[in-house]
Amino acid sequence: MMSVAELEAAQIQLEQPTGGLWHEAWYRLTHNVGAIIGGVLVALFVVAALGAQWIAPAHPSNETFLIGGILKPEPPSLDHLLGLDIQGRDVFSRIVYGARYSLLIGVVSVSIGLSIGVLLGSIAGFVGGYIDALVMRLMDIMLAVPGLLFAIAIVAMLGAGLWQVMVAVGVVNIPIFARLLRGSVLAQRDNDYVLAARAVGVPRRRILFSHILPNAMSPVIVQGTLAMATAIIDVAGLGFLGLGPQDPSTPEWGTMLTDVNEYLAAAPYLAIIPGLAIVISVLGFNLIGDGLREALDPKLRGRA
Amino acid sequence: MLRFVVRRLLLLVPILLGLSLLLFFWVRALPGGPAEALLGERATPELVAQYNERYGLNEPVYKQYFKYLGVTARDRDLGVSAASHRKVSTEIRERFPATVELAFMAMLFAVVVGIPLGFFAAKRYGGLFDQMSLFLSLIGISVPIFVLAIILKYVFAVRLGWLPSVGRIDLLIFDAKHPTNFYVLDAIITREWSTLWDVIKHLILPAIALGSIPLAIVARITRAAVLDVQNEDYVRTARAKGLPPTVVDGRHVLRNALLPVTTVIGLQTGLLLSGAILTETVFAYPGVGSWLRDAIFNRDYPVLQGGILFLAVIFVLVNLVVDVGYALINPRIRYS
Numbered sequence: 001m002m003s004v005a006e007l008e009a010a011q012i013q014l015e016q017p018t019g020g021l022w023h024e025a026w027y028r029l030t031h032n033v034g035a036i037i038g039g040v041l042v043a044l045f046v047v048a049a050l051g052a053q054w055i056a057p058a059h060p061s062n063e064t065f066l067i068g069g070i071l072k073p074e075p076p077s078l079d080h081l082l083g084l085d086i087q088g089r090d091v092f093s094r095i096v097y098g099a100r101y102s103l104l105i106g107v108v109s110v111s112i113g114l115s116i117g118v119l120l121g122s123i124a125g126f127v128g129g130y131i132d133a134l135v136m137r138l139m140d141i142m143l144a145v146p147g148l149l150f151a152i153a154i155v156a157m158l159g160a161g162l163w164q165v166m167v168a169v170g171v172v173n174i175p176i177f178a179r180l181l182r183g184s185v186l187a188q189r190d191n192d193y194v195l196a197a198r199a200v201g202v203p204r205r206r207i208l209f210s211h212i213l214p215n216a217m218s219p220v221i222v223q224g225t226l227a228m229a230t231a232i233i234d235v236a237g238l239g240f241l242g243l244g245p246q247d248p249s250t251p252e253w254g255t256m257l258t259d260v261n262e263y264l265a266a267a268p269y270l271a272i273i274p275g276l277a278i279v280i281s282v283l284g285f286n287l288i289g290d291g292l293r294e295a296l297d298p299k300l301r302g303r304a
Numbered sequence: 305m306l307r308f309v310v311r312r313l314l315l316l317v318p319i320l321l322g323l324s325l326l327l328f329f330w331v332r333a334l335p336g337g338p339a340e341a342l343l344g345e346r347a348t349p350e351l352v353a354q355y356n357e358r359y360g361l362n363e364p365v366y367k368q369y370f371k372y373l374g375v376t377a378r379d380r381d382l383g384v385s386a387a388s389h390r391k392v393s394t395e396i397r398e399r400f401p402a403t404v405e406l407a408f409m410a411m412l413f414a415v416v417v418g419i420p421l422g423f424f425a426a427k428r429y430g431g432l433f434d435q436m437s438l439f440l441s442l443i444g445i446s447v448p449i450f451v452l453a454i455i456l457k458y459v460f461a462v463r464l465g466w467l468p469s470v471g472r473i474d475l476l477i478f479d480a481k482h483p484t485n486f487y488v489l490d491a492i493i494t495r496e497w498s499t500l501w502d503v504i505k506h507l508i509l510p511a512i513a514l515g516s517i518p519l520a521i522v523a524r525i526t527r528a529a530v531l532d533v534q535n536e537d538y539v540r541t542a543r544a545k546g547l548p549p550t551v552v553d554g555r556h557v558l559r560n561a562l563l564p565v566t567t568v569i570g571l572q573t574g575l576l577l578s579g580a581i582l583t584e585t586v587f588a589y590p591g592v593g594s595w596l597r598d599a600i601f602n603r604d605y606p607v608l609q610g611g612i613l614f615l616a617v618i619f620v621l622v623n624l625v626v627d628v629g630y631a632l633i634n635p636r637i638r639y640s
Contacts (some may be wrong), residue, residue: 140318157330287442
């Protein structure tokens with residue numbers, strides 16, 4: 001049984017987090033089971049990426065010579081937690097170092113898509129007129145090609161490799177962010193606070209950058225998180241197709257799956273382990289993205 | 305309605321022009337010049353000269369572009385593959401039906417499993433089944449197609465040996481006739497039932513792998529739509545007048561809930577085309593996807609240029625059909 005005072009205290013606890021949008025969003029995010037699980041998965045991924053040299057027991061391209069000097073795959077054991085691959089390299093170390101590539105590629109490609117997309121979208125939305133029409137038709141054309149196909153075309157032009165893949169996945173993301181931000185800016189443009197800023201003579205550029213953009217950012221944050229998930233999938237897909245890093249000893253997760261077909265019967269764990277690594281990191285970003293969407297949704301505000 | 309269709313068709317023009325422009329400059333940005341790039345290993349001085357003549361490559365760039373447009377649109381000539389030395393359009397005719405067949409089966413799988421899954425999840429909103437379906441659809445969008453494909457191939461083809469692991473048809477069936485190149489259709493036309501079974505067996509694993517993402521999305525959308533519709537006044541009225549629950553669900557809830565689902569199905573059909581590249585690579589399935597993948601490795605630029613243009617046109621057309629179809633089945637939207 002709770003006393004009346006305790007009940008009231010509990011009531012107050014519930015009502016406390018109303019310190020603005022971000023405070024409230026943070027509160028809701030940290031009380032969302034899915035988002036917490038996602039956060040843990042992403043934290044694991046980031047820790048593996050940043051601390052690879054301390055976590056991994058071996059260098060990712062170190063070959064373990066077995067008895068008789070033959071390199072061969074070996075199933076997971078106590079010596080090698082996730083086994084050895086076809087070249088006798090420690091799979092666990094390769095997965096840990098691989099996180100580095102996925103994180104780097106994900107962050108760089110999403111940043112490319114986000115920054116250019118946000119710039120184009122906000123200019124189109126704020127300036128309007130023929131610039132808007134021109135930019136958005138260009139985005140329509142880019143969206144007319146399915147994403148992966150578009151990325152492949154870009155890689156085919158630039159040649160296969162790590163940075164080419166980052167650019168390709170980044171460019172594919174541009175129209176998505178541009179559209180999102182244009183819609184968001186259009187929704188903000190006619191708000192009273194913009195009118196007020198205009199009335200007191202704030203320059204147009206400052207209205208856009210310090211008044212409209214901060215208010216139009218929340219869908220971009222959600223999309224950015226979800227785009228990390230798709231970027232990791234797309235980059236792994238391009239790596240799997242053989243378009244990623246050209247040095248086959250690079251421990252990129254998708255690249256690790258390229259030749260897996262040939263020894264699927266003999267060493268299935270070589271296919272399953274990198275696959276699981278991709279799934280775990282993607283799942284993490286998807287869960288956080290969904291949680292953020294709920295946390296930042298203005299329709300859900302005040303319902304902690 | 306007619307105005308909407310016309311406007312939508314007119315919007316195709318800038319999109320297709322833009323695409324052709326992109327592909328045109330793409331080939332011109334390739335190392336060694338367009339003629340050498342497109343001819344590949346066959347690039348003898350005579351052939352290069354002939355090519356330059358046909359595409360007007362010695363003329364100013366804007367004239368080259370119009371020539372390229374003319375050759376592509378009027379003659380439907382997409383060039384000759386640098387690797388196989390066959391016409392790109394012939395190869396598309398052979399391989400595109402394979403991809404369509406695969407995409408159709410994938411969509412069938414997604415719809416047949418996804419709609420009931422979403423429907424029953426909504427019926428048991430918040431229950432165990434609902435939670436499980438949400439979890440499954442989250443997994444569905446988080447597992448890359450090619451990872452799922454590899455796992456399916458390992459379990460059902462390599463380990464259990466239930467289904468074939470590669471190709472479109474058993475190599476021993478070499479006397480099958482292919483009047484349409486849609487193997488399922490061909491087997492039915494020629495009444496080769498054992499061939500039909502073989503072709504279907506080859507389709508099952510790739511279709512499940514390719515259909516996993518649309519499955520997750522169809523299930524999610526169906527669930528959300530059923531939840532929306534369930535509390536509508538007309539559903540309450542139908543219940544109140546004593547209609548059996550199955551009739552209410554079928555005639556009133558599901559029929560209205562399926563409207564948004566159809567759009568999603570259409571949009572996803574277009575996306576299946578790019579997913580097919582990965583699936584076909586894992587299962588060595590001879591469709592346009594694996595064809596493009598090989599083209600990348602062979603630097604077969606005519607195939608890449610023609611194939612990407614072709615797929616993009618198909619994608620745009622599918623989206624158009626979806627939009628128009630949506631306007632037709634939804635009486636509330638009249639696109640004025």
